[in-house]
Amino acid sequence: MITKEEANRRAKFFYEKLFELKFPYTVELLCNDEIESFLEAYAKDNQIFKQYAGPTGGLFICPEEGDGEEGDVCIIINTSNCIDPLIFNMTLIHELTHCALWWQGYDYMDGQKDFENKLKELKLSSNWDITWTGPDKKVSKKEEDKEVMLYYENLYQSYLQKEGSE
Numbered sequence: 001m002i003t004k005e006e007a008n009r010r011a012k013f014f015y016e017k018l019f020e021l022k023f024p025y026t027v028e029l030l031c032n033d034e035i036e037s038f039l040e041a042y043a044k045d046n047q048i049f050k051q052y053a054g055p056t057g058g059l060f061i062c063p064e065e066g067d068g069e070e071g072d073v074c075i076i077i078n079t080s081n082c083i084d085p086l087i088f089n090m091t092l093i094h095e096l097t098h099c100a101l102w103w104q105g106y107d108y109m110d111g112q113k114d115f116e117n118k119l120k121e122l123k124l125s126s127n128w129d130i131t132w133t134g135p136d137k138k139v140s141k142k143e144e145d146k147e148v149m150l151y152y153e154n155l156y157q158s159y160l161q162k163e164g165s166e
Contacts, residue, residue, distance in 0.1 A: 019100035060098035086149035
């Protein structure tokens, strides 16, 4: 199980490495029930959040354009779906991609051109390439995702080794 401290260490590393931005936020770790409660409280009648058809691996929540403050940004990873570090990384990087594009003023939502192009650049599957199986699992349709997941984990582990030797 990845701890909150480890989740934030990974977020900082991937955000800086992949987007060349400093990571000023905090990643929250919630289980399925906590995420459902959070969404109910957060979204209330928000139709966007009523469209979720399957379990949520992670969430990026930000203020609407011109509303809110940087502190209103929220990145949540579902610990029920992201037990394995490889899946955790893929989910985290997906949510960080939303965040980085939002921060830079690009289209940042699933399905939007800038977001989908950035995922391709990072060799990540889009949510449109994923099928849901069972109540708590998502399985990518792309076989090459395993190689990409290993690549990102190896990148992170190399960083930890280098950091530990200094």
